Amino acid sequence: LLHFxxxxxxxxxxxxxxxKSYNRGRLSAHVSAPGRxxxxxVDWADAPxxxxxxxxxxxxxxxxxAGRRDVRVQAKRTHEGAVFLIxxx
Numbered sequence: 001l002l003h004f005x006x007x008x009x010x011x012x013x014x015x016x017x018x019x020k021s022y023n024r025g026r027l028s029a030h031v032s033a034p035g036r037x038x039x040x041x042v043d044w045a046d047a048p049x050x051x052x053x054x055x056x057x058x059x060x061x062x063x064x065x066a067g068r069r070d071v072r073v074q075a076k077r078t079h080e081g082a083v084f085l086i087x088x089x
Contacts, residue, residue: 003067010066011037011086014059021058022051025081035088041081052082063088 008031015027018041025044031037039059041047056073063071068088076083 005066007031007034007037007068007088010063010068011039013062014039014055017058017062018055021054025051027055037086039084039086041078041084044081045079047077047081052077056084059084059086 011029011031014029018025018027025041025047027039027041029037029039039055041052041055044051052075056075060071060073063086071086071088074085076085
């Protein structure tokens with residue numbers, strides 16, 4: 001069923017998965033252009049590396065399982081948490 005799901009629907013589910021995995025911070029997510037999305041982590045300043053790695057791997061895994069190709073997720077720290085930039089084809 002993931003193959004029939006829209007890009008917006010996939011990316012918008014990121015906050016739900018994150019909320020079930022971590023008890024700090026919160027995510028907001030959107031598709032900014034075809035093949036590009038952004039997920040913002042806020043309310044978790046100085047987050048450890050492991051939740052950033054875990055979130056990055058989870059986003060990439062779900063997008064790949066949904067049939068998106070060449071999925072890349074980059075995490076950049078911010079004052080409030082991090083920004084995950086997602087690209088796919």
